[in-house]
Amino acid sequence: DTGVSQDPRHKITKRGQNVTFRCDPISEHNRLYWYRQTLGQGPEFLTYFQNEAQLEKSRLLSDRFSAERPKGSFSTLEIQRTEQGDSAMYLCASSSHRDAQGADTQYFGPGTRLTVL
């Protein structure tokens, strides 16, 4: 296990459809984060988990968005009734409180690029 993986890498959907993305963090990383990045902008925080507990949600995360991390390992992010404004790169990151640098450094996956037509 060499890094954070995300699936799918690309998703094209029609407005109104539901989509689900998966993130597999680095093994034994207890923290997992979701960010959204639109063109020309830096990533924006959506939510994060410590183990299976969802500890914070951004106000960017509307009621149409839900995230889970049922067993404290992989996580899913679901968007219901997608809108064109949801088109973005969805990034997952993980970190460990036992980071050797003591920095709880976040390592990012390759992202899932969502296009809503």
Added chain:
Amino acid sequence: QKEVEQDPGPLSVPEGAIVSLNCTYSNSAFQYFMWYRQYSRKGPELLMYTYSSGNKEDGRFTAQVDKSSKYISLFIRDSQPSDSATYLCAMRFGNEKLTFGTGTRLTIIP
């Protein structure tokens, strides 16, 4: 006003030049400061991390943090075409979410 401000560029410099990238921020509670590099259509890759004020060097890269001025910098020496990417500054307080700048798009011209 955004918590973290970063000039989006684009910035073009000749190969071998020294590159200076900067961010300013408004939240004095930020304690951890990072620089990420992001190639087109890829996820951000951690380059440098610094805790509180000071300098940190790693090969051709030097990160500086001046908390009194709320200003951070990344210097790249002997720039290479492979350094062409978007550079994102990021910061946080405690073990929580990162707040990013918009990113600076850098091109190194051979």
